[in-house]
Amino acid sequence: MNRLPEEKPLEVVRNEIRADAESARSRAPAQPARKPPKTASNTAPAAALRDEFSIPELSQAHFTSFLEQAFAALLRRPPDPAGFDAQMRLLVQGRSKIEILGNLRWSPEGRDIGVRVPWLLPRYVLAKCMRIPVLGYLLEWIVCLGGLPRIVRHQRAADTYHSARHHEVLSAFRGLQLELEAARTEIARLASGKVELGQRLDGLNDRSVQLHAEIERAAIDARELRHLVLSMNHWLASLRQNLSALELAEADQARHADALHADIASRVLALDAGRPARLDSWAQQLAGMLPAGAQVLDLCSGEDWLARLVGNGIEATGIDTNTEVGSRARSAGLSITVAEPAEVLARTADGSLHGLTALDAGSLLLNMPVSSFLAAVRRVLSSGGILVLGSGRAPASIASRLQGRANVELDTEMLRQTLLAGGLVDARPLPAADGTVCIVARNGGPKT
Amino acid sequence: MKAAILIPVLTSKDAVGADALAMASILEELGIETRVFCQSASGVERKTYPPERLPQFAGGPRDLVIYHYSTGWPAAVELLGRCRGFRIIKYHNITPPEFFSDVSADYEIACRKGRQEIATIATLGCELYLGASAYNLRELERAGMPVARGGVLAPFHRVAEIVEAEGDVALIKQLTDGSHNFLMVGRVAPNKGHLALVDAFDAYVRGYSADARLIILGKIDPRLDRYTTAITGRIDELDLSDRVLWIEAASEAQLKAAYLASHVFMLLSEHEGFCVPLIESMAVGTPIVAHASSAVPETLGDAGLIWEERDPWLYAASAARLFGDDALRAAMLERARLRYRQQFSVEVLRERFTRFLEPVL
Numbered sequence: 152m153n154r155l156p157e158e159k160p161l162e163v164v165r166n167e168i169r170a171d172a173e174s175a176r177s178r179a180p181a182q183p184a185r186k187p188p189k190t191a192s193n194t195a196p197a198a199a200l201r202d203e204f205s206i207p208e209l210s211q212a213h214f215t216s217f218l219e220q221a222f223a224a225l226l227r228r229p230p231d232p233a234g235f236d237a238q239m240r241l242l243v244q245g246r247s248k249i250e251i252l253g254n255l256r257w258s259p260e261g262r263d264i265g266v267r268v269p270w271l272l273p274r275y276v277l278a279k280c281m282r283i284p285v286l287g288y289l290l291e292w293i294v295c296l297g298g299l300p301r302i303v304r305h306q307r308a309a310d311t312y313h314s315a316r317h318h319e320v321l322s323a324f325r326g327l328q329l330e331l332e333a334a335r336t337e338i339a340r341l342a343s344g345k346v347e348l349g350q351r352l353d354g355l356n357d358r359s360v361q362l363h364a365e366i367e368r369a370a371i372d373a374r375e376l377r378h379l380v381l382s383m384n385h386w387l388a389s390l391r392q393n394l395s396a397l398e399l400a401e402a403d404q405a406r407h408a409d410a411l412h413a414d415i416a417s418r419v420l421a422l423d424a425g426r427p428a429r430l431d432s433w434a435q436q437l438a439g440m441l442p443a444g445a446q447v448l449d450l451c452s453g454e455d456w457l458a459r460l461v462g463n464g465i466e467a468t469g470i471d472t473n474t475e476v477g478s479r480a481r482s483a484g485l486s487i488t489v490a491e492p493a494e495v496l497a498r499t500a501d502g503s504l505h506g507l508t509a510l511d512a513g514s515l516l517l518n519m520p521v522s523s524f525l526a527a528v529r530r531v532l533s534s535g536g537i538l539v540l541g542s543g544r545a546p547a548s549i550a551s552r553l554q555g556r557a558n559v560e561l562d563t564e565m566l567r568q569t570l571l572a573g574g575l576v577d578a579r580p581l582p583a584a585d586g587t588v589c590i591v592a593r594n595g596g597p598k599t
Numbered sequence: 600m601k602a603a604i605l606i607p608v609l610t611s612k613d614a615v616g617a618d619a620l621a622m623a624s625i626l627e628e629l630g631i632e633t634r635v636f637c638q639s640a641s642g643v644e645r646k647t648y649p650p651e652r653l654p655q656f657a658g659g660p661r662d663l664v665i666y667h668y669s670t671g672w673p674a675a676v677e678l679l680g681r682c683r684g685f686r687i688i689k690y691h692n693i694t695p696p697e698f699f700s701d702v703s704a705d706y707e708i709a710c711r712k713g714r715q716e717i718a719t720i721a722t723l724g725c726e727l728y729l730g731a732s733a734y735n736l737r738e739l740e741r742a743g744m745p746v747a748r749g750g751v752l753a754p755f756h757r758v759a760e761i762v763e764a765e766g767d768v769a770l771i772k773q774l775t776d777g778s779h780n781f782l783m784v785g786r787v788a789p790n791k792g793h794l795a796l797v798d799a800f801d802a803y804v805r806g807y808s809a810d811a812r813l814i815i816l817g818k819i820d821p822r823l824d825r826y827t828t829a830i831t832g833r834i835d836e837l838d839l840s841d842r843v844l845w846i847e848a849a850s851e852a853q854l855k856a857a858y859l860a861s862h863v864f865m866l867l868s869e870h871e872g873f874c875v876p877l878i879e880s881m882a883v884g885t886p887i888v889a890h891a892s893s894a895v896p897e898t899l900g901d902a903g904l905i906w907e908e909r910d911p912w913l914y915a916a917s918a919a920r921l922f923g924d925d926a927l928r929a930a931m932l933e934r935a936r937l938r939y940r941q942q943f944s945v946e947v948l949r950e951r952f953t954r955f956l957e958p959v960l
């Protein structure tokens with residue numbers, strides 16, 4: 152089934168109409184009591200079955216009605232176009248109705264049917280005789296002369312009839328004149344309306360022209376705006392590309408710097424022959440202080456320290472700012488994250504660590520006030536958790552120096568006092584074999 | 600080459616006459632000398648000739664004869680048998696006599712004779728048979744016409760003249776009083792379904808709104824008085840006399856006015872060979888609700904609401920829906936205009952007619 156444009160499918164509409172029809176049928180008031188039907192007035196079929204007609208009966212109708220009645224009565228059928236045309240032509244030529252009736256009655260078809268019309272035959276023969284040249288003319292003269300009084304009577308009746316008809320026609324004509332007058336008035340009114348409509352149409356046309364001009368202007372503005380937007384878009388895309396290139400270059404440069412700093416730091420630290428033993432000693436001592444599987448976070452102490460913590464059974468995670476250091480530590484299988492220590496401490500959950508180490512506390516405190524550092528330490532360490540701070544060199548402090556920053560010089564006592572002042576307890580030096588110390592302290596409990 | 604149009608009675612205003620005259624004009628525009636042969640003519644300016652002269656004018660092997668078959672006429676069969684050129688039968692259909700059985704014995708006999716002639720015409724061996732619709736063509740096929748010689752050509756019509764005509768202002772004024780107008784156009788004959796139309800109109804008045812008018816526009820034939828009386832009797836029974844307007848012998852302006860002022864064209868006819876008023880409605884823009892009988896579905900297509908059932912409430916509900924559903928009405932009218940333009944405009948019909956003539960041109 153087809154669909155209506157942008158409308159319900161036609162089948163849906165049809166179903167709705169069906170439902171509505173049922174609903175209307177049920178809600179409609181009852182049908183009015185039917186009046187008895189009128190009796191049909193068409194009697195033609197009954198007439199056609201009669202076997203006898205009188206001449207006045209058949210000839211009282213006029214023109215086409217006469218022919219139709221004659222065909223129906225004498226041939227019992229409607230006139231066929233050819234037959235109708237032929238008999239009509241005779242009537243128009245002034246032949247008598249008697250002759251037409253005779254033509255039909257004594258046609259082969261009429262003879263077969265054989266309807267009786269008393270006195271038609273002699274009058275038909277007489278009418279036909281009048282068609283004989285010369286003799287027929289004289290005969291018609293005689294017949295007309297004989298029937299002159301009757302013709303005159305008919306003439307008088309016809310005069311009266313035509314006078315009455317003439318009067319009716321005149322009345323109708325006057326009526327028509329009045330209607331014509333009214334029609335002319337209406338036409339005049341419509342004509343004036345047409346002029347007014349024309350003026351309004353002109354006005355509308357003018358407004359339409361203005362509107363079109365404005366639309367055209369708006370279209371030009373829109374095109375210009377579109378051009379500008381496209382240009383800006385292009386410019387923004389270029390800018391984004393340039394920024395990306397700059398960012399890439401900067402990142403590249405930072406990677407190069409990190410690699411350089413890491414390389415320098417490892418060279419410098421390699422010169423410190425006592426560092427491995429020192430770190431081993433501290434790591435072993437620290438492991439002794441912590442429970443098995445203790446969680447320890449190291450801040451920027453170098454991957455060698457991280458490796459030693461792990462080597463002593465500690466679950467150590469390192470934080471370093473140098474991407475190269477991070478990369479090397481991960482290559483060695485250590486857990487390390489490249490990030491700012493202050494940010495990592497801020498994100499670490501309260502009391503989640505058993506230990507925190509920072510062997511290069513000087514470089515740490517370059518980027519983080521000591522008060523913030525101590526507060527963070529106390530928050531992230533569990534109660535009794537261990538803090539180890541050293542003042543030695545690590546890759547971070549070496550990198551700081553390379554970046555031109557001053558080194559924060561811390562002596563161990565100063566560190567110890569700082570930690571005690573910060574609320575940690577049991578702050579004491581943790582000596583190595585070569586005599587180097589770092590400071591170890593415990594988190595005493597929640598900060599008051 | 601000469602061309603002859605053969606038609607029993609030529610009247611400019613009936614559908615068959617309009618078709619015949621249009622064909623004659625087109626043939627002349629194609630440069631073919633053309634004459635119209637008929638027994639009688641009325642209201643036609645064109646000169647016509649007696650049928651018996653046809654073989655003398657266009658009976659040669661290179662001539663063309665087109666017979667418009669719409670009534671029984673034995674003389675035509677005899678004339679066609681005497682022509683040796685390209686013979687075309689244009690079949691407009693003949694109403695089955697059963698429709699007239701209780702109405703008019705004259706019409707019943709005339710229609711029976713006319714339909715009895717179908718087999719003779721179909722097997723006459725003419726070179727081309729054109730049905731005004733596929734429905735008509737199927738009748739010829741069933742009567743023995745060779746299928747390969749058949750084609751469909753809708754009748755040429757005077758719809759463009761109606762569209763261009765000025766409507767009768769007084770009638771429009773009379774009809775635009777706020778009532779919904781139901782229109783039926785067609786001669787008052789028993790196959791046209793006027794009784795069912797009155798029932799549907801009554802259903803609308805009782806079920807939806809009493810502000811409605813039924814306009815029955817068409818020639819009233821005194822010989823079908825029994826049928827006309829049955830219609831008026833039904834109207835009286837249903838107490839609808841005040842709501843029914845009869846317009847007999849309408850002028851072009853009145854016809855246009857009736858289409859313009861009507862809200863629905865409702866056709867419940869039971870037999871149509873094509874139905875020109877449908878395409879008049881399509882062209883002028885009157886929504887259509889119709890009963891799917893004979894050639895009506897084919898002519899209407901999807902340009903109106905059409906029902907197989909005869910239930911008057913369906914037609915009443917369809918009219919009510921069209922009155923209230925602007926989108927549906929607009930869509931129907933758009934389709935109707937499109938269908939008229941694509942299928943039934945004179946330009947389209949002319950192109951199809953010329954294509955059918957290609958073998959002889």
